[in-house]
Amino acid sequence: MNHEDTRTVLLTGATSGIGAIAARKLAATGATVAAVGRDADRGRRLAEDATAENPGTVRFHRADFATQDAVRRLAADVEAEYDRLDVLAHNAGLSTRERTITDDGAELTLAVNHLAPYLLTHELLGSLRDAAPARVLVTASGVHTRGTLAFDDLRLEREYSALAxxxxxKLANVAFTIELADRLDGDGSVVANCFHPGFIPSTDLFRDAAPRTRLFVRLAAAVPGIGTTAEAGADRLVELATAPEYGSRSGLYVGDDGPRDPAPAATDPELREELWRVSADLVGVDPDWP
Ligand SMILES: NC(=O)c1ccc[n+]([C@@H]2O[C@H](COP(=O)([O-])OP(=O)(O)OC[C@H]3O[C@@H](n4cnc5c(N)ncnc54)[C@H](OP(=O)(O)O)[C@@H]3O)[C@@H](O)[C@H]2O)c1
Structure with missing residues (x-):
């Protein structure tokens, strides 16, 4: 089936938290939303309700980003089912208590949160260029400032902590966005920006955290004034996807009060270049893109 609406948004992580609210808000603007998640029941319900309530359309696509094949299949489905792709919003994310290695041989958090967006962007950049002006956006986090990237220990074999x-x-999210924006510079057709949605204890992000962390987050969610709401995080996502000011600027990291400086590591050209090359190697594509 083909869709001929003016704006089509591929939104990952749409079955829960920030993404589920953002999918509805995007549909309220009249957009066609390809909403991606793992939980098929929640995904189908979201698609039905959001489509019934809004001028736009939400269609659910199931994909588990723990496997690169699923990312490739999703890209192929989207290319086949939609006439255009104006916005690619990478919002899916997880944090996991146990160190897990995926079938593709990568550490799970890096695989889902960074390698999947890297590969999906690689696969769909042609569609975005065809629909230009177009946007890529990434839900990063302020926690990226605490991240380090040791390229000789990508599987975190030396030591594992969920937070690290x-x-x-999330550091990879910011560095990837800035590198992509740089590489697209002069192209003029596709911009890339990322943002921090705020600390949002009410989402399901900490579902697989250690009991102590879950307790802390539950308490934080109950205390007014700690963190922010999923609604506010979704508003920021929708702003980056639709506001004219973010359609002409690229390489931004956006926080509470607009664009701000990310951690120095995220802007370091050597780290960005190495991350790009290593990511290409891990997902099996030529690093010489776009
Ligand atoms: N909450 C915060 O405080 C906070 C702060 C900064 C940044 N963020 C970022 O915000 C984004 C959204 O998180 P959230 O807080 O809204 O959490 P959430 O409620 O847990 O939502 C996460 C979404 O990602 C999807 N997802 C998780 N693992 C996946 C996988 N293997 N394959 C495909 N999709 C997967 C989930 O799908 P299913 O539910 O269908 O499994 C869900 O739709 C994440 O990138 C997160 O890092 C959150």
């Missing part, structure tokens, strides 16, 4: 793995993946 998550912070590393």
């Amino acid at each position: 793995a998550y912070a590393r993946s």
Whole structure:
């Protein structure tokens, strides 16, 4: 089936938290939303309700980003089912208590939070260029400032902590966005920006955290004034996807009060270049893109 609406958004992580609210808000603008997640029941319900309530359309696509084949299949489905792709919003993310190695041989947090967006962007950049002006956006995190990237220990074999793995993946999100923006510079057709949605204890992000962390997050969610709401995080995502000011600027890291400086590591050209090359190697594509 083909869709001929003016703006089509591929939104990952749409079955929960920030993404589920953002999918509805995007549909409220009249957009066609390809909403991606793992949980098929929640995904189908979201698609039905959001489509019934809004001028736009939400269609659910199931994909588990722990496997690169699923990312490639999703890209092929999207290319086949939609006439255009205006916005690619990488919002899916997880944090996991146990160190896990995927079937593709990567550490799971890095695989889902960074390698999947890297590969999906690689696969869909042609569609974005065809629909230009177009946007790539990434839900990063302020926690990226605590991340380090040791390229000789990508599987975190020396030591594993959920926070370190998550912070590393979020540093990769910011460095990837800035490198992509740089590489697209002069192209003029596709911009790339990322953002920090705020600390949002009400989402399901900490579902697989250690009991102590889950307790802390539950308490934080109950205390007014700690962190922010999923609604506010979704508003920021929708702003980056639709506001004219973010359609002409690229390579931004956006926080509470607009664009701000990310951690120095995320802007380091050597780290960005190495991350790009290593990511290409891990997902099996030629690093010489775009
Ligand atoms: N909450 C915060 O405080 C906070 C702060 C900074 C940044 N963020 C970022 O915000 C984004 C959204 O998180 P959230 O807080 O809204 O958490 P959430 O409620 O847990 O939502 C995460 C979304 O990612 C999807 N996802 C997780 N693992 C996946 C996988 N293997 N394959 C495909 N999709 C997968 C989930 O799908 P299913 O539910 O269908 O499994 C869900 O739709 C994440 O990138 C997170 O890092 C959150």
